[in-house]
Amino acid sequence: MTASVPELADQTAFITGGANGIGFAAAQHLTTLGVTVAVVDVQxxxxxxxxxxxxxxxxxxxxxxxxxxxxxxxVATITARSRGVDILINCAGITGRTGIKSHEVEPADFERVWRINTLGSFHTARAVLPGMLARGYGRILHVASIAGKDGNAGMLAYSASKAAVIGMAKVQGKEYAGTGVTINALAPAVVRTQMVAAMPPEQVKYMTDKIPMARCGELDEIAALMGFIVSPASSFTTGFTWDFSGGRAVY
Structure with a gap:
């Protein structure tokens, strides 16, 4: 038996990387729906x-x-201000150095990308799951990348870390199915963010050229999709990697 599903406007969201980019867009969208948002950022x-x-x-x-x-x-700080974390969205992430071949990747850079993108998602899910399970309700969304499905040449550390995030969502979705807690991933292609703007233009062109829509995704578009995925209405889909690729991913 699961607990009664809380209304979205009564919920509290924990959003990593919430100070800018996709994380801030998600936070902005959820606050318009009445969700209380904890903006979690290292800065x-x-x-x-x-x-x-x-x-x-x-x-x-x-x-x-x-x-x-x-x-x-x-999590303790957030729980002290609410009944606990109802929604976790993992947006914190970095690309690391891009536009280089695998033999040129510095081990320290690879490890830094992995620690933020993959280990960070593991840490946050591990920390919020006990409370979600106790209440019989929760939504976890790991923001991965199309690079985690296809692999982007010149982005070994990023692609590998996001592939691991997708694998994590598949495992966790199966493990907690039927508990009232759903766990999914989201695989965007290129979204117009500060992180993308900081990448070499040739790397962005390489990625955008693969998109049938022939453009970047916009922040308001991805935020709307994220809002549905973490809503009570999305109750049957778990362990799934949602597409936000402008037609690039067809699987």
């Missing part, structure tokens, strides 16, 4: 600015997703 000042911009339904929680103790402290 405390950026998290505070984002929360202030979002208004009364948001507050900042600085945390380092690569550090399990920091993540657990963030």
């Amino acid at each position: 405390a000042d950026a998290a505070e600015r984002a929360a202030a911009a979002l208004g009364e339904h948001a507050f900042a929680v600085p945390a380092d997703v690569t550090d399990l103790a920091s993540v657990e402290a963030a």
